[in-house]
Amino acid sequence: MTLHPPSKPAWNGLTETRQTLPSDAYLSDEAYRRDLDAIWYRHWIHACRASDLAEPRAFRLTRIGDQEILLLRHEDGSLCAFHNSCRHRGAALKSEECGRLAGRLIVCPYHAWSYSLDGALVRTSSKVLPDGFDKAAHGLHPVAVAEWRGFVFVNLSAAPGAAVDGFDSDPAMLANWPLERLERGPVYRKEIACNWKVFWDNYNECLHCPGVHPELSALVPIYGRGLMERRDDPAWQAHADDEAPQFSGRLRSGAETWSGDGSAKGRAFAGLTDENRQAGQSYVTHLPSFFVVGHVDYVRSVSLRPLGPARTELTAEWYFTQETRPETAEALDNVVAFGSLVLDQDAAICEINQRGLSALPHRHGTLMPEEYEIARFHAWVLSRTG
Structure with missing residues (x-):
């Protein structure tokens, strides 16, 4: 450093x-949990290379502590990321480490709740929606994502700041x-x-x-x-x-x-x-x-x-x-x-x-x-x- x-x-x-x-900071479960909550879940974390998500609808899972993040290349070329969790009952949306969506929807394998590539809920598998159910309020939980010179970072806290702010030495050293x-x-x-x-x-x-x-x-x-x-x-x-x-x-x-x-x-x-x-x-x-x-x-x-x-x-x-x-x-x-x-x-x-x-x-x-x-x-x- x-x-x-x-x-x-x-x-x-x-x-x-x-x-x-x-x-104790190196040994205890309590200290480990504190590290996750205060550091790993609040800072920009390296996830992969941008080339790992080269094609439209390419996806990849990354794990930070006990959190699974679904990274996805949108059809417009942008990157997006979500918690790997369906808004119905929390099932994991993807189990494969990487792949490419067959279509333009992210479909939960449990009850087939389906989401657009930007995370909005498109449809459920129920025959009728209950009173007061708002699709707009049941989109996937987003995760902040950023690219730096071909490297991809995610931030679970969505706190202000850019991925480049996390460098401890001047990244221009590799210009x-x-x-x-x-x-x-x-x-x-x-x-x-x-x-x-x-x-x-x-x-x-x-x-x-x-x-x-x-x-x-x-x-x-x-x-x-x-x-x-x-x-x-x-x-x-x-x-x-x-x-x-x-x-x-x-x-x-x-x-x-x-x-x-x-x-x-x-x-x-x-x-x-x-x-x-x-x-x-x-x-x-x-x-x-x-x-x-x-x-x-x-x-x-x-x-x-x-x-x-x-x-x-x-x-x-x-x-x-x-x-x-x-x-x-x-x-x-x-x-x-x-x-x-x-x-x-x-x-x-x-x-x-x-x-x-x-x-x-x-x-x-x-x-x-x-x-x-x-x-x-x-x-x-x-x-x-x-």
Whole structure:
């Protein structure tokens, strides 16, 4: 997460001792319910790619906590979304993960109540309507939906604000990547035995990188120093103009991208600047559910879904354009296997973190100076959950 103030401090690190969130925030059913109600049901949540709903009348289900959302591409090309619940007696309207409506109606499989594509009730299966029944008052429950550069987000609260407001770093960082034109490649999906906040805690620091990610630390030498960026080092000013990878955050000498051997397996995106290429990885984070990373020859996204107090589903997807997609299966695997290795390592250490939180005497942890982004994340959580 990159919530730096407009004027960067001389050093990013925390200057005083801070506690983590209490252990109960990661363990209890009550805290999990509070997270759902205050965060996941009130913020914009990544749902899918717009290309997953390419055709008119294409639909797709997405799940957030115990809520099922039906996403639908209207015949006029717009996107709409509804709770997957019939207004008659609450039956699920769709059980398939995705598909395409046969006609211009959404028909409940239980009693055949039928709705137009904009959610209005068209007809019931009853022979006569009771006195006082108003069709207009029995349309599907709508859900706010928005697209950002080919990615689709939903918001269960319909609170004011746009999906783009949820970014914690400037989404313009990825302005030179053709996100709208990307085509999905391999998909990685894994259920992790940890609370969703444990994953973000791990994401927001690199003290663990030397021990947990030896391969990644070799590719990004500053990670091997337990740092995320130049100003994480309290002595950074001594190397302020040194562009060596261990100080600048760039990839190791000779490497081009995140892959098994560090070499690009497809052509680089045409619109990237020298700065984009030299960075090696450009992150944009959208709490609580999503981050996307631009590499020189592909884009990678990771999304989360909370499944319980100590269960989280993690989904990673690799994207290419026709021009940048690796030409051989071996080259593609070189890219995907490296990213999957890093995620497997993160998943394993997150599960270890979760297990230890259950120790009876453990009430909270202590943040070290390099974990300033965790402090900001915890402040974000507390500002919403109290």
